Amino acid sequence: MMARKILQSIFIASIGLPLAFLLLLSFGRRWPYPEIFPKELSLAAWGFLDNSNMISTFFLSLGISFSVALFVTLSAFFISKHIAYSKKRNTFMVLAYIPYLLSPVVMAVIFQYYFILVQLTGTTLGVIIAQFLIAFPFGVIIYLNFWNENLKSIEELSKTLGGNAFQTFVKVLYPLSKNAILLCFFQVFLISWFEYGLTNLIGSGKIKTLTVQVFNFVNEANIFYASFACCLLVIPPMLLMYLNKRFIFFAEKSE
Amino acid sequence: MPTPKLKNVSRFLFVAIVTVPVVSGMVYAALYSLGIIGILNTEISSKAWQTVFFGKPFWSAIGFSLYISVVSMAISLAVALLISIKWQKNLRDGLLGTAIYFPLCFPGTVMAFFSFQMLSKSGFVSRLGFNMGWIEDLRVFPSWIHDAYGIGIIFTSVLLITPFFIILFSNLFKTENIASFQHLAKTFGASNRQILWKVTLPILLKRASVTIYLFTIFIMGSYEVPLLLGRQDPQMISVAIIQKIQRFNLNDIPQGYAMSILYVLLILSVVILLFFRNKNFFKTSAV
Numbered sequence: 001m002m003a004r005k006i007l008q009s010i011f012i013a014s015i016g017l018p019l020a021f022l023l024l025l026s027f028g029r030r031w032p033y034p035e036i037f038p039k040e041l042s043l044a045a046w047g048f049l050d051n052s053n054m055i056s057t058f059f060l061s062l063g064i065s066f067s068v069a070l071f072v073t074l075s076a077f078f079i080s081k082h083i084a085y086s087k088k089r090n091t092f093m094v095l096a097y098i099p100y101l102l103s104p105v106v107m108a109v110i111f112q113y114y115f116i117l118v119q120l121t122g123t124t125l126g127v128i129i130a131q132f133l134i135a136f137p138f139g140v141i142i143y144l145n146f147w148n149e150n151l152k153s154i155e156e157l158s159k160t161l162g163g164n165a166f167q168t169f170v171k172v173l174y175p176l177s178k179n180a181i182l183l184c185f186f187q188v189f190l191i192s193w194f195e196y197g198l199t200n201l202i203g204s205g206k207i208k209t210l211t212v213q214v215f216n217f218v219n220e221a222n223i224f225y226a227s228f229a230c231c232l233l234v235i236p237p238m239l240l241m242y243l244n245k246r247f248i249f250f251a252e253k254s255e
Numbered sequence: 256m257p258t259p260k261l262k263n264v265s266r267f268l269f270v271a272i273v274t275v276p277v278v279s280g281m282v283y284a285a286l287y288s289l290g291i292i293g294i295l296n297t298e299i300s301s302k303a304w305q306t307v308f309f310g311k312p313f314w315s316a317i318g319f320s321l322y323i324s325v326v327s328m329a330i331s332l333a334v335a336l337l338i339s340i341k342w343q344k345n346l347r348d349g350l351l352g353t354a355i356y357f358p359l360c361f362p363g364t365v366m367a368f369f370s371f372q373m374l375s376k377s378g379f380v381s382r383l384g385f386n387m388g389w390i391e392d393l394r395v396f397p398s399w400i401h402d403a404y405g406i407g408i409i410f411t412s413v414l415l416i417t418p419f420f421i422i423l424f425s426n427l428f429k430t431e432n433i434a435s436f437q438h439l440a441k442t443f444g445a446s447n448r449q450i451l452w453k454v455t456l457p458i459l460l461k462r463a464s465v466t467i468y469l470f471t472i473f474i475m476g477s478y479e480v481p482l483l484l485g486r487q488d489p490q491m492i493s494v495a496i497i498q499k500i501q502r503f504n505l506n507d508i509p510q511g512y513a514m515s516i517l518y519v520l521l522i523l524s525v526v527i528l529l530f531f532r533n534k535n536f537f538k539t540s541a542v
Contacts (some may be wrong), residue, residue, distance in 0.1 A: 008345060011338075012354045015418075018361060018441030021379070025372065033377050033393055034390050035387040061340065075268075080263035092266075094530045095273045099520055102277070103470065103493045110280030110352045110515055111501055133276045140269065151447075194362035197478040197493070210362045211479075218368065230365040237360035244355040251466050 011062075019234065025227035045228035054213075058232055061209040064124060068131045070204065076139030077177070083140060084147035085253035096137040099211040104134045105197025115202055122204040130202040131195060135188045142185075142187060142250060147182035186240055186247040193236060264324055267347040281516060288513035291508060295505045303509035312495060314516050317521070319489035323405050324474035324479075327412035328467065332460075334413070335420035339428065340455060346425040355425075363411070367483040370411040374399040400484050407484035408491070412474050419470075420463070427462050468529060 025031075026045050028038030099107060108130060112121065120126030133150045154176070158168040174181075196211040205212065210233050217226035240247050283292075288303050290296040307313045338346075345351045361369075373379045381396040390396050402405040428434065433455060440450045460467070481491040490498070496518065499511030 004342075008342065008351055011429060012350060015354050015357050018358075018414075019368065019432075021372070022365070022369060023380045036379070036382050036386060041399060079265045079269050082262045083269055086266065090530075092269065094526060095270065097469075097522065098275060099273060101472050101476075101526060102519060103478055105493050106476065106496055106515055106518060107276060109497060110512070110519070111276045111524045113283045114279060133272065137273050152415045194364070196362075196364050197497070201497075211362065214364050214368060215483075218371075222341065223372065226368060230368055233365050234360045238357075241356055243355065243362055246358060248359045249419070249422055250427075251419070251463075 002006045007061070013243050019231075022227045022230045022234075025224060026231050028039075028224050028227070031223070034217035054229075054232075057208050057210055057213050057229075060207070061193065061211075062236070064074050064128055064131070064207075064209060065189045067128050068192040069185045069189035070133055071132055072135045072139040073181060074144055076136060076184060077181065080140040080143035081147055085152065089144075093141070096140050098137075099134060100137045100141065103197070104195060105201060107134060108201040112201060122206040124203075124207055127199050127203045127207045127209075130198055131192045134195075134198060135191050138191065139184050139188055139250055142179060142184045146177060151176060180242075183247060183250060187250050189239075190237060191247065193233070260496060277519070281519060284512040284516050288516065293509065296509065297449070302344045303513045304523050307510050307513040307517065312490075313517060315488075316490050316492045316495040316514075317518075320406065320475040320492045323408055323412065323491060324471045327416065327474055330409070330413050330470050331417040331420055332467070334417050335424055336456065336459065339421050339424035339459075340451070343425065343428055346421070347429070352425075355418055355421055358414065359422075361415070363415060363477060363479040364483070366415050367407075367411050367480045370414070371400055371483060372406050374407055374410065376400075383541045401486040403489070405481075405485065405489075406490075408481050411484060412477065415480075416470060416474070420466075423466060424459050427459055429485055431458055431462055433458055472525065476522075 024037065027041045027043065029040040029042040029044060031038040083096075085087060086092060111130075111133075115121045115126050115130065120129065151173075154172060155168060158172045159165075163171065194211065195209075196215065199207060199209055200212050200215070203209075203212070208216070212231055214226050214229045214233065217223075217229055237248060287291045287296070290298055290300040301398075342351065342485045346355065371378070375381070376393050376396045376398070378400075381390065381393050384390045384396065385393065399410070436458065437450050438452050445447070445453070475491075476493050477491065478493040478497070481494050485491060485494060492514075496511055496514050499507045499514060502508075
C-alpha cells in the first residue's frame with residue numbers, strides 16, 4: 001500500500017516534469033555544460049511578451065484555431081446528421097477516415113499546388129482553409145457518435161407537435177447536443193493549435209503560428225525562447241482541461 | 256424529416272470536402288511524377304517511379320516508420336495496461352485521475368523539444384550523469400537523439416500516446432463493466448492470472464482495437480517528432496517525402512511526388528482492408 005502511494009507520487013511528479021523543465025528553461029539565459037540548471041535566470045524570454053511579435057504570434061494562432069474550430073463545428077454539425085442517418089453510413093465513415101489518417105503534411109504537399117494557383121499560399125486564409133480540410137472529417141467522426149435513433153425520435157416528436165425546424169433546433173436539438181458541440185469545437189481547436197507541418201507548408205513559413213515559431217527558435221539554436229514558445233503552446237489546452245477534462249479526450253470504440 | 260434536397264446537398268458536400276483534396280492532389284502528384292508537368296520536366300518518363308519503386312529510400316522509410324510505430328505502440332500499450340489495471344481505483348478519482356489528462360495538453364512539437372533537451376548529448380540526463388560521475392565527458396554519452404534506432408522518436412511517441420491509452424482503458428473498465436466480469440470469473444474459481452489473461456486483457460484490447468490500429472497509422476505518418484529528433488538515414492516517411500519535394504535539387508521533386516502517391520495508396524489499402532475484414536470497423540460510438 002505504501003509502495004503504491006510512493007510509486008503514484010513519483011508518477012504524478014513525472015507527469016509535471018516536462019512543464020516544470022520547460023518553464024525553468026524559459027527563464028534561463030546561460031546553460032553551459034555540465035551545469036544541471038541554467039546558470040543565470042532572466043525574464044528576457046518572458047519580456048518578449050512586451051515585444052509585439054510574440055503577442056501577435058499568439059493571437060494569430062488563437063485566431064486561426066478559433067476560426068477553424070468554429071467553421072468545422074458548424075458545418076460538420078449539419079452535414080454529419082445526414083451522414084449518420086444514411087444507409088451507407090459505414091461507407092461514408094471510411095471516406096471520413098482517409099484524410100484524417102493520411103499525415104496532414106503529406107496531404108498539404110499534394111494539394112499545395114492548387115493553393116499556389118489561387119494564391120492562397122502564405123496567407124492566413126489559406127492556412128485556415130487547409131486546416132479546415134484536414135479537420136472537417138474528424139469533426140464529422142466526432143458527431144456521428146451523437147446522432148442516434150433516440151435523438152431522431154425526439155426530433156420527429158417535436159415536429160409532430162408542431163415545432164418548425166428553427167424551434168426544433170433551438171429548443172430540442174441544441175440543448176441535447178451542447179456537449180457534442182463543445183467536444184467537437186475543442187477537439188478541432190486542439191488539432192489546429194498543435195498543427196505544424198501543413199501550416200508551415202501552406203503558410204510558406206510566412207504565417208508564423210506558435211508551432212512554426214518553436215521550430216524557428218530551435219533552428220536559431222535559441223532554446224530559451226523555444227521553451228518560452230512551448231510554454232505558450234500548452235497554456236490554452238491546460239485552460240480547457242481546467243474547464244472540463246473531457247473536452248481534451250476523444251476516442252473511437254469498436255462494436 | 257429533412258427535405259430530400261437538403262439531405263442530398265449535405266451528403267454531396269461531405270463527399271466533396273473529403274475526397275476532392277485527396278483526389279485532386281493525387282492527380283497533380285501523378286502528373287508531376289510522370290514528367291507531364293513541372294519546371295524541369297521535358298518529357299513523359301517513368302524514371303522517378305523506377306527510382307522510387309526499385310530504390311532503397313522509399314521502402315526503408317516505410318520500414319523505419321512501421322518499426323517506430325509498432326515499437327512505440329507496444330511499449331505504450333504495455334505501460335498503459337499495467338497502470339490502468341493496477342491503479343484502476345486511483346484513476347477513477349483523486350489527483351491521479353486528473354493528472355493523467357495533463358500530458359494531452361502537449362503537442363508533438365513541444366514533447367519532441369522536451370525530449371531533445373532531456374536526452375541529447377548535452378541534455379539534462381547527460382549533465383546529471385556527468386555530475387554524478389557516471390560519464391567523464393559528454394562525448395561518451397550514448398546517442399539517443401538523431402540515432403540509428405530512433406530511440407528519441409520512440410521515447411517521445413510513448414510519452415505522447417501512453418496517457419491517452421491509460422485514460423481509454425480506464426474508461427473502458429467502467430463502461431464495459433469489467434469489474435463485474437472479474438468478479439464473476441473469480442466466483443467460478445478462476446485464478447488471478449486467468450482473470451487477467453482470459454477476461455481483462457481480451458476485453459480491453461478488443462474494445463480498443465480500432466483506436467490501436469488508427470494510432471499505429473498516425474504514428475507512422477508523424478512529422479514534427481522525427482523532424483526534430485530523427486536523422487538523415489533512416490528517415491520516417493513524412494519527413495522523407497517533404498524533404499524530396501522541398502529540397503534544392505529540383506530533380507528530386509518527381510520522386511517526392513511518386514513517394515507520396517505510393518504512401519497514400521498504401522494507407523488507402525490498409526483502410527479498405529480493415530473495412531472489408533469487418534464492415535462495422537469504422538462504426539464508432541462514444542466511450
